Amino acid sequence: MSPVLSLLAAVSSAPPMSALAAQLHDIHPGPMLTQAADPRLQGWWALLIMLLMGALIGAALLSLLRYRRWQRQIDWEAPELVPRLQAVLREAALGRWPEARTLQGEAWLAFLDRQGGSQFREFATLWPHWLYGQGIPDARQCEALRRAYLSWGRACCCLPPGVIAFRRRWQQGLTRLRIRSSS
Template sequence: MNADGPQLRDIHLPPDPSWWPPAPGWWVLALLVVVLVLWAGRWFLRSVRRRRWHRRVLAEFDQAVAAHAAADNGAELAARVSAVLRRAGRLLDTRSAALQGEAWLRFLDDRMRGSEFCSGVGRVLLDAPYRSRADIDAPALIALSRRWLQHALGEVDVHA
């Protein structure tokens, strides 16, 4: 070739692409990851609150049972059990706080799809809490109330 001619230079490659700003697909992926992390965090916090509330309600119920075992007062047991059921019922349906008498018992039965409160051992919740002494079937009331709480706590969704 001609030594006097133009000098050719080697091929120059363009610079490597920069990592910033990312391509649109990476932005979409980042947004999805953020949304997923926020959703998982919210779900986790709700489940922690729900479990904590369940433990609190069951602990309060167990305290009522323990107090009955120590004092053997049926009226006091009925009053404490009724209070625990009312607090749990208020979380299920805020209108339950205003229910009284047969309507309250029907609310309890509707949640379990039974009739043990209206026509069974749970009927003592109508008047036993207001007596000074009451002769009740305490083990049956405790078992029924515990079953209701476990059933009701399964459907509670605590929003906070």
């Protein structure tokens, strides 16, 4: 018999030491308690989660405010709509992409479409006429310009620059993946 088992047998067969020990004879200890997490640690986790949620809500509100400001920049009833649109788009694009400074005409519209996923290129033939005051877009064209402008603003101006760069890299990776899988 092992020494531990013999010690346990000796202790269990020994007579009780006192009357108090005899009264406690029927009390059995329960199962071992598991180590509970420190409440302070749980508090830190809760604080971290609340801070992250606050940061996400703050970023969403900031993006919403940027988008509202972007929407209000253009007077869609003004006769000089396209020159104003050109100025606002160029100002926003140059802040993020200085290489766009030299682009003009169809190359500029293609750049806008490439960066923002908008549909400005469909106005390539009419854009110079509108830009230099030789005509104005009709109601249907104004609505299409408005949709393209708002789409470009959502994609390029309303999100923080880091999110835009991440999204662009993600899309480029998806494009490369499609090219590899098709070949």
